[in-house]
Amino acid sequence: MERAGRADKVEEYSPPAGKVPVFVALRDIQFAKGRFALMGAVVTLITTLVVFLYGLTGGLASAASSTITGLRADRIVFGAPAGAAPTVSFSNSTVSPAQAAAFASAPGVSSARPLGLSLTRLTASEAATSVSVLGTDAALLPPLKSGSAPAEGQLAVGSDTAAAYHLAPGAQVQVGPEKLTVSGITEQRSFSHAPTVWTTLSTWEQLSGQNQPTALALSTASGAGPGALDAAQGTKTVSLADSLSGINGFDAEQGSLQMIQGFLFVVSALVVGAFFTVWTVQRKPDIAVLKAVGASSAYLVRDALAQAAAVLFGGAVLGGLAGAVGGVFAASAVPFDVSVLSVAVPVAVMVLLGLLGAVLAVRRITAVDPLAALGASR
Numbered sequence: 001m002e003r004a005g006r007a008d009k010v011e012e013y014s015p016p017a018g019k020v021p022v023f024v025a026l027r028d029i030q031f032a033k034g035r036f037a038l039m040g041a042v043v044t045l046i047t048t049l050v051v052f053l054y055g056l057t058g059g060l061a062s063a064a065s066s067t068i069t070g071l072r073a074d075r076i077v078f079g080a081p082a083g084a085a086p087t088v089s090f091s092n093s094t095v096s097p098a099q100a101a102a103f104a105s106a107p108g109v110s111s112a113r114p115l116g117l118s119l120t121r122l123t124a125s126e127a128a129t130s131v132s133v134l135g136t137d138a139a140l141l142p143p144l145k146s147g148s149a150p151a152e153g154q155l156a157v158g159s160d161t162a163a164a165y166h167l168a169p170g171a172q173v174q175v176g177p178e179k180l181t182v183s184g185i186t187e188q189r190s191f192s193h194a195p196t197v198w199t200t201l202s203t204w205e206q207l208s209g210q211n212q213p214t215a216l217a218l219s220t221a222s223g224a225g226p227g228a229l230d231a232a233q234g235t236k237t238v239s240l241a242d243s244l245s246g247i248n249g250f251d252a253e254q255g256s257l258q259m260i261q262g263f264l265f266v267v268s269a270l271v272v273g274a275f276f277t278v279w280t281v282q283r284k285p286d287i288a289v290l291k292a293v294g295a296s297s298a299y300l301v302r303d304a305l306a307q308a309a310a311v312l313f314g315g316a317v318l319g320g321l322a323g324a325v326g327g328v329f330a331a332s333a334v335p336f337d338v339s340v341l342s343v344a345v346p347v348a349v350m351v352l353l354g355l356l357g358a359v360l361a362v363r364r365i366t367a368v369d370p371l372a373a374l375g376a377s378r
Contacts, residue, residue, distance in 0.1 A: 028283070028307060036307075039275050040315040043354065046268045047319025048326070050261060050346040055327045057257040058337030060193075064253065065244045067132065067191035071140055073113070073217035075226070076243035077103055078236045086236040088246040090117050094212045099233045106229050108221040113137045114213035116204035119194055120176040124165040131161070132191035133175065135204020140217060142198075147184025155180045155199040158188035176207045192247055193335075215243075261346075265353050273357030276308055280364050301362055308358035312351045320347040 029036050062069075068076070079095040080086040086093070095114065104112040116135035121128050138149035141156060147169035150156050155175065157167055162185045167173065171182045175197065189196040205211055218226070218237070226237040245251050280287075287300055320343045327338040 029310065032279075035279070036311055039272070040311050040318075042271060043268065043312055043315025043350065044319040044322065046264060046271070047316045047347060047350045048322045050264050050268075050350065051320055051323025051343055052326060052330070053257060053261050053264070054346045055323070055330075055336045055338060055342045056334065057254065057261070058339075058342055059331070059335030060257070061250075061254055062337060063190050063193045063335040064247055064250050065191070067134060067189040067196045068243060068247070069240065070142055070187075070189055071115075071217050071240065073111075073140070073219050074240055075218040075220055075237050076115075076240060076246075077112070077216035077218060077226070077230075078238070078243075078246065079215070080234065086230075086234060088236060088238055088243060089248075090214055090246045091248055093215050093246070094210070095214070095216055095235070096212060099235055100213070100216055102229060102233050103216055103218060103226070103235075106226065109218055109226075110221065111139075111217075111219045113140055113217045114201050115140075115215045115217050116201050116208065116210065117191065117214045118204070118208040118210070119192065120207060122161075122165075122197065123174040124167060124171070127165060129161075129165070130194045131175070132194040132196045133199060133204055133207055134191070134196050135199050135201040135207075135213070136217070137201075142187040142189050145185045145187065147182070150183040150199050150203070152200055152203055153178075153180055154183040155197045155203070156184040156186050157182055157197045158190075158195050159185055160188040161195045161197070178203075178207055192249075265349055268350055269353040269357035271357075272308065272312065272354040273361045276304065276358045276361035277364070280304065280362050304362035305355065305358060308355055308362075309351070312354040312358075316347045316350045316354075319350070320344070 077095060077099070078086050078088055078090075078093040079099055080092065081094055084092075100112060100114060103109055106112075113136055116133075118133050119130060120133055122131040133155075141149055142158075144156070145159055147156065155173070157173075162168065162182075165173075167182050167185075169182055169184055172179055173182060174180075180199070180203070186198065199207070201213060220226070229235070230237050290300060291297070323346070324338060324343045327336050327342075330336045331338055
């Protein structure tokens with residue numbers, strides 16, 4: 001009878017299973033404020049660092065390739081000097097007039113415009129800077145902010161370059177060996193970390209000393225493939241995105257930064273997993289009591305994951321905000337991409353990987369035996 005009475009009391013006073021996890025999660029965080037605050041601070045610092053790296057990776061990618069990614073084309077054709085095999089490389093490519101004509105008349109190709117790319121020096125306002133010069137048709141220019149597309153002996157400059165060197169349409173500048181007139185101001189673009197100025201192909205040939213364009217920018221019909229034409233012409237055609245590997249140092253730079261980001265994400269998952277592993281071990285007697293009064297393993301796992309989500313979300317959001325604010329100031333000194341995406345992606349990945357680490361840590365809850373754990377704690 002006594003046992004039956006105790007059983008009735010347990011049944012009568014056992015807390016509703018659906019409310020146990022929320023109640024326990026909040027009480028645990030209030031009870032161990034210092035430990036949870038420390039863990040949140042670690043997540044905040046790691047997230048801040050990842051946001052900085054993510055923004056720097058995007059900023060450096062834009063500084064190295066925005067001239068190419070902004071082209072109104074979907075493929076780039078690379079050639080090679082006579083006797084050499086074509087490779088995806090802007091510095092080693094050259095396209096002959098016969099190759100350009102073959103692509104221009106190929107089925108499925110709506111336009112095949114030449115691209116002449118070279119690096120040189122621009123001198124204006126008693127100051128000099130390295131620039132990338134792109135000679136091409138006016139159709140491939142970025143949107144104009146003022147002035148007009150360049151004619152022979154003229155060039156268009158980006159808005160940031162114009163502001164830095166006090167340039168306006170009609171100004172005279174020295175570009176390499178030639179004096180040119182600024183015809184217009186475009187949106188800012190850069191190639192290989194040098195701001196791009198735009199001119200005609202014939203003017204580019206005078207500046208660079210070359211008589212053939214570097215590559216071709218193709219606009220093709222959907223599904224059109226130039227594979228057979230590449231074999232016949234000795235060229236290599238790739239998508240606009242794949243052509244970025246032809247920029248010197250682009251793959252190495254981006255690969256290094258992305259590897260560091262990956263290591264930080266792995267470290268964050270391990271740190272969160274280690275914290276909640278220790279925390280779960282310390283809570284073993286409490287978990288046993290909850291199981292004894294009717295809480296299921298599923299609800300207790302949700303409880304632990306709710307704690308992890310609260311710590312991760314709070315720390316990651318604070319870290320994202322700190323990274324965004326810091327990025328705004330950093331953008332004035334280094335190439336840095338400050339956008340909703342550059343902050344939201346690292347924050348989301350931090351939370352998801354942290355929860356994965358927490359899931360691996362709190363699986364111990366399902367193996368807790370209430371009788372054994374309570375007996376061992378006496």
